[in-house]
Amino acid sequence: MKLPAALEPLEGPVFRGLWLAWLAANLTMGMNDIAAAWLMTSLTPSPVMVALVSTASTLPMFVLGLPSGALADIVDRRRYFAATQLWVSLNAALLALLALTGQLTAPLLLLLTFSNGVGLAMRLPVFAAIIPQVVPRAQLAPALALNSVAMNLSRVVGPMFAGVLLAGLGTAAVFVCNVVLAAAAMVLILRWRSEPQASTLPGERFVGAMRAGIVFTLQSQRLRAVLLRAFLFFLQTAALVSLLPLVARELHGGGPGTFTVMLSCMGIGAVIAAFVFPRWHARFSRDRFVDAGTLAAALLSSLIVAVPELWLALPAMVGIGVAWLSVVNSLTVSAQLVMPDWVRARGMSIYQMALMGGAAAGSVLWGQLAGLTSVRMAIWAAAALGVLALPAMRRLR
Template sequence: MAEAGKEGGSFAPLRLPVFAVLWCATVLGNIGSFMRDVASGWLVTDLSPSPTAVALIQTAATLPVFLLAIPAGVLSDILDRRRFLIAVQLLLAGVSAALLLLSRSGALTVELLIVLTFVGGVGAALMGPTWQSIVPELVPRAQLKNAVALNSLGVNIARAVGPALGGLLLASFGAAVTYGADVLSYVFVIAALLWWRRPAPAADEGLSENFLGAFRAGLRYARASRELHVVLVRAAVFFLFASAAWALLPLVARQMLQGTAGFYGVLMGAVGAGAIVGALVMPRLRARLDADGLVLLASVLTAVVLGALVLAPPQWLAVLLLLILGVGWITALTTLNGVAQAVLPNWVRGRGLAVYLTVFNGAMAAGSLGWGLVAQQIGVRGALAAAALGLLVVALLFHRVRLPAGDADLQASRHWPEPLLAEPVAHDRGPVMIQIEYRIRAEDRPAFLAAVRRLAPERRRDGAYAWGLHEHTADPQRIVEWFMVESWAEHLRQHHRVSQADADLQGEVVRYHIGPGQPEVHHFLAL
């Protein structure tokens, strides 16, 4: 990937042919997906009047991402991403083709619709982390933020166009034609991926990860990253309550607002249009509010919309309310996703984002099912009111759990020296113990211990599964930091993962060392 000195404007990535073609194909593919979702969301109300059945469609779409996002993130790192994406597109096209045939023949049931929606969710789960991971391959580093923003804009263009077009096709020609249009959209996406000649990946010097090793490394990082934990908690509480809007909207449109399939498509399109407006005003909002303020604003807007829908407003007012919902939704989505990306280094970005997607879709799936069950018991109006009140309460409570700034330098520092070896070590040898011996004055000991203990999460994030400190019984100035890594290859990967921010922290620790030269580092292999 070439470097560039200047960003060149928000739309500069579209001047790059590969990015432009894949971006346009993605917009078309997402339009088709939203058309399919509108058809399925409306069709289930024909097949069953049960709020639980309606909510199960949303659950079936999001639950696979909750279950499979992390394995998908691992696969995106160890497989050829272009071929993997083509295979996933073929799977999704097959799902829509099956829906087309079943709806045309009149054989579609609620059960079949839920199953096929679930399979489509599997495809979305496999595609999400992989599609995000290819963006740095398509644009220079200086244009990466603009490319990510354009991807978000493309999704919301599709969200604005797809539901409205899907509702129009559904009302005019029926579900089969709507599903057929979705199948056609995958043809464009697959053609674009076939046209893209992805460069061969750089040599990995024998350090490529297998599935299980990469899976464990991703989980270790997620478990040790406190900053990521904050983002995950804030995302979970927001989407758990905000999911009520998506789970209950078909019932709101049909039962409370007496709308048709076309009107439901207009409501969905209004959310997308609002999201586009939100994306355009986000720079001004960011200039006035930090990330916590933006999430609070999004929560208030979403809660106001949910509360207003309880009153069954006129259809024109409902469209305006859904525009506001779109602004709130994109504000929360881009803010939380942006913070998640900012706290993740490149080597684990796909897997870290997969963990974020797992929490996001888990909250959406659980929330959708939960609000469907609540609506079954107390009615749609009661469920909307409960969701609005709950969202306001948790927004105020968790506003005190501050999101990380995400301004640390996470580029690889490569400052660790190569280990001294008497003879070559097989990459699968392990576990490995690394010992770092410091000499610390008694008066510096409290400050040193405070600093070195801050290294523990960093060691674990980069690959260690155990960490500790020991002092020498005969010489208390000698303190040994040790950590365990599962294999020699994993330790070599650790050398490539240490970031500039970690190097700064290690420098703070080393400044207390009084011995000759740098602290001594020893490596021990299990026998």
Template structure:
């Protein structure tokens, strides 16, 4: 399948281009902020704090942002955030032009812009499956990697030229305009209203639901594990590359910039080269090849001091990086159902950021203590070991899973109308199962348990009658009546329905379902 397939969809193409321009603006913003600090006392610390101020909001705001995106609507949140970012960037431009920006204020503005990006990313990532057919999501993920790497290559170069000619204020002003452009494209987009959430979830409940979904989803946990096993050792390249350039190859800033360009070119080329390969090999074969290739590159960086060979090695590193991240990202988007997609992707972004930020410090400390060759060789060994764990912890293929909403639980029939906030609710489901089917039934109910807990239950159990009557009772607790009704009206998927139908096929007849309310609750007639 062609990687450019999603770009034939006008809405996606327009938004992708707007995001690309915005990414370029963000890299320009980063270079401009760093340039304003290079002449300050303690410049090394201040310059590094620009990256910290940009990334820290991800840990604080990504999950709340995902909850807001799923509850309030992704387009609405994106529009509001882009408007806020344009105002912040515009104010920074004005103050810079007036000469009133000092380091603490600049870092504060950088943090505010980072917060806006932390709010933007989950909503944008969760929007993509609404714009692109399911069979083109892998291509869309690769296009996202192209956007990031192209911006990394173009943004700093353009910023450097503009700062030299006109000053940092111009760079900040262009960044502000990119937010305006993104907002304009969003405003022109008219999404299908049926895809928006019908009743917004309470914020706290929405955050809990997102974390609960990931906790009870083995598929998501496996995806996150594969991401960490690749990114944690792989980030040694990004963390130590400036030192490789200066200490091992004798490059100046121009040579380091060229190394980044080669990496970016490899990533962009890889996105195009991998498209036909994906039709011939499995995701796990792709991850294994990428892990082995990336480990080889890390070893070359640590052991080889020939600039030409190092430059050549950086090309497959870019290819491997985009191969793994696009595969993992697409697996997440394919698996997460629409009602929790932004929250699940927010947790994914938190894990990705942590897997980059924390190991980067560790690789730096190891390099200071033992030298670059030892640190990079250790990263190569860890990368290779992580790739070999695919035999035990393979990435689960999500491409053929039915993740469409499935409303198949019958509507509860009550004589009283409870307050939606009433809770907790105890649900009991009573089955009759023959002795011959009992072992298979217990095994099948494990998939039911995961579905029920992913979608709302915080306690679940399966019990059998000690009198040997063949009666099994499934019991679970949901925090409120409103939360349980959400299970009935769209949280379950086609795969959940198949799992439940399989379990019920092993029982003798349909089960008996009861809904029990707290004895102190006062439902109204």
């Protein structure tokens, strides 16, 4: 039985195994961030500290994106991918130990969240470079959408599972579970037997590889435009994502369950969008997706804080998930299509730097603004920025 077009890449056993590893890896990252964010609200009432959890998680991608991409282009990608999971496993084990012994403080939680983010920074470029290597070009768009499905499915299952563990056993149980998931992802990666890629290009050294990636980016006008649009979108959406624990607390009857259910709804929206994306892609351009997704995310996030009711917030989060995937998938496909294979991991690492740089900068900016004014004003300001930047972005196409 032939799978639907959106699922065709999963027919290949190599992509299917790597996709399952990617799903497990993202479950690990998502559950860690959820537990850390909620734990921080218990350790301190400061909006700045709560928002800094998101910054600590995403900043490593901005700092280490290019070096990790250079490594992914010049070393064995299979072993490198597995090593990132080993790092995450050890970090989760340390977090679990400190949480179980009651030694986890707010600054230490930020430090270990940053360390966990290092695993994400090292993992994203290599997996992005592997996808075009294991699927035909015609299946690239649905494969990238499935990549986003794995990330967002983890936002559905991860928050639900983390919420159960948080309510029943505490944050330490989440960190222990992360050790198991990260180890499972490493086993799946090691089962993949990658084939050596023949190349007529000379070998590269680490610093020279980074320099070549930067030069390629500076010379590609299309890639520069994609990077700027990605940075601004993540700068905008960082307000709601980083302040979501506080938004959940301010909803009527808000609590740990509310926070995790809201994240799950966002993941559900992204999964829904991934399955209808091939049909939409045939009718609308990628630029249309980016414009519509930016406007929808701005409107719905503003609505959530304007009317703090759970019955409104949950469907709005589903809509934000649809908008988020529409924008990110469109920008990711655009970035992939302008990169040759020899520089793909570096190019995607720079692309991920733009995404995570926007998220990290937004978390700090909107967290500070929330501390000076209110959570509601910070999210409204972020939405206004996204809408006002659209006319300028259209000129870059």
